[in-house]
Amino acid sequence: MHWALRAGVVAATALPWLMLWSARRHTRPRLEGLHRDAPEEDLLGSLAGVGLGSSISGNSVQVLENGAFFDVLVDRIRAARRTVHLETYLWKKGELNDRVVEALCDRARAGVKVRILADAWGAKRIAPEVPRQLRKAGCRLVWFHPFGFYTLGVFGDRDHRKLTVIDGQEAFVGGHCITDNWLGDAQDHDHFADVSVWLRGPIVHSVQSCFGENWGSATGEILIGDDVYPRLDAVGEVGMHAAFVKPTGWAPAVKAVHHAAICMARERIWIQNPYFLPKPEAIVALGRAVSRGVDVRVLTPSPGASDNPVVQHASHRNFENLLRRGVRIFEYPRTLLHQKLMTVDGRWCAVGSSNFDDRSFDTNDELVIGIQDRETTARIDGIFMKYAQEAREVDPREWATRRKPLQKARDHVYYLLNEVL
Template sequence: MFDFNLWAWLSLALIAALVLVIYSIRWHRSPILQVSSEAGIAELMPSLSGLTLSTAVEGNTVDVLENGAFYDVLLERIRAAQHSVHFETYLWKPGALADRMAAAFMDCAKAGVTVRILLDAQGSKRIDKDMVARLREHGCKLKFFHKKSLYTVGVLNDRDHRKLCVVDGREAFVGGHCITDEWLGNAEDGKHFSDVSVWLHGPIVHSVQGAFSENWAGETGELFVGDGVFPVLERVGTIPIHAAFVKPENSAPAVKILHHTVLCLAKKRIWIQNPYFIPKIEAIDALAAAVRRGVDVRVLMPSASGSDSPMVQHAGHRHFEKMLRHGVRLFEYPHTLLHQKLMTVDGCWCSVGSTNFDDRSFDTNDEITLGILDAGVARRFEQIFERYLARAEEIRLERWRKRGALHKLKDNAAYLLNDVL
């Protein structure tokens, strides 16, 4: 007779082996941060785009859209579509904003516009099922990314965190805005969040369309071609941009390479605005090295009381002391969630997109970040930084060291889960 305990041990071993196999499939190497260059970042766009498996394209325009005003422009442009609307997001919850978005999509579809909507199955699990049915009945093609099934068991932790929209293949929106009512308003109180997205025209729109196509084809098998989705795009401005979004197997994802590399190239300043700031040791060391080079390094983030996920903020606290000791200046905003994912380097290069400064975004999620070489856009992002900085609280080293034992316990406990937060 076969021993029951032996069966139990064999089952545990099999489960452990499966977990190890799944982990090894999804594991990505981290880049070794030993990048140096005499050239300034303004001269290194071809390098940054090449390292992130992209191409910098010239001739674009960038309009910066903040907070709830973003949706006024987005909805207007969706309703103006003639051929196609492609929309991809992580978070969609019932409310006034969801109703407005759905109405615009259905009106487009009724008018003969091809509407493709890709929602993350986990982030958008609270979407009204009747709304999904109505969207489909009106002709919208709606799919969910990585729905729970045996087929997706190995990638259920991989989420589609991108936020983008492409209209007629000629204009695109990229940023951090989600479809919940907290994003309406103007960050005027703790119930209304702050965020930043950009409205793009020019050849870079093809890159954003390509990012959408990647996950749409993965979920549906459908490829789309033609002038209604990939028209010839002439130069309409002067701004060079590249899009980082690819995630090759067994190599560092493009968004991680981009964020880490620019830390090593800065010569004057690095200003980071990010809602979930949990840098790894190699990134912390790169920030410390930047300070030693004379770089002004500042990070603005929500406090635990201002965040929608206090545990994430506590996990980020784990390495505050080390960063402060090395001269990195840290600021927390207690009034509401600052959800913008912005970075400016040396006043001439900047980034915007969906990527948080943590391992979930860098290694696990599907993300998109734009690298933009333009002093005007960089200055606009810095003005946003300065506006919120005026009401933020700077973390001082001596005071931080004296925080209470319970605070320290929360920080260390939360950090144990930082890879999955």
């Protein structure tokens, strides 16, 4: 009876964890390769469909790098007349905080509806006076998944999106966070590199829907009306699509789009990402792309340049496998390259908030904009080349021979820790 009781206690304790694992497993399906024989023109439509969205024409896009992004963003916030919707992850006190908060408060005092959604974990180091300052001015500040009994089961699910929508007519999407590391021009270890895009045209409705999804989840409020979804006419000729949906029982849109793009590439796949930890199916897909003659390159910061060296060491676990399959890897030593970019065949590119790991792909709330435009893609490829010139390309033979067993064991331990955390 004693052993039966102990077995019952163990079973009762293990059952909730088994149920949680099972629930998570069904949101992380293994993605297999695709057989592509469609004409080139189908790239945008196919990737939009895979991402559970639609290809949307008539847009314009401007690529904004490093600290110059906030010069434009703050100016556009100050020009708002009806609504400002801002969603972000990292938020810390400092000069950048002061600039953004001052602009938001100015608009709220002028009668503009300012709604701010900040991730409770990512913004945990925000200055205590900032929420009071924002709310006193009339801004609505809401925390995404604050720690508490009600959010205990989803506390690990973070809002990693970085977006701003102004008057429902223009949107900003990318990787920039509100900390002083995003000031400057990536000139040293304390000033990061990043890329965001400034969007106009019908695609803005998709970005607004993305904001409305988490705003509704956090507040119960449904955003409607002309100040949120105004009529948007064509302002350019660029086709785009947005990926952010996380369906039950199938891969999140961001993950599916990245995987499908790899499988559909014919000439070139260039990836820029700060945390590059592809799963086995992605490694296989990248290798198959190389075998088709695709030029596959990855640009990522070195452990010494990263803000999270543990993750970079974890990524090293897969380098030998990737290099053996023909993937070229470049490590940038000066500062954190925080941009989350991917280009395919010189004519389609993805810009957004998603890291190339399964925390972003499967767990976090993310937003990625797919853009089919040769000029924009060339600009993104140019950014790759600018930093790759100062990066060290990892030599496959040297990597396979010089790494000691202790280094491999360390990287494997870091990889397993990253999987758990």
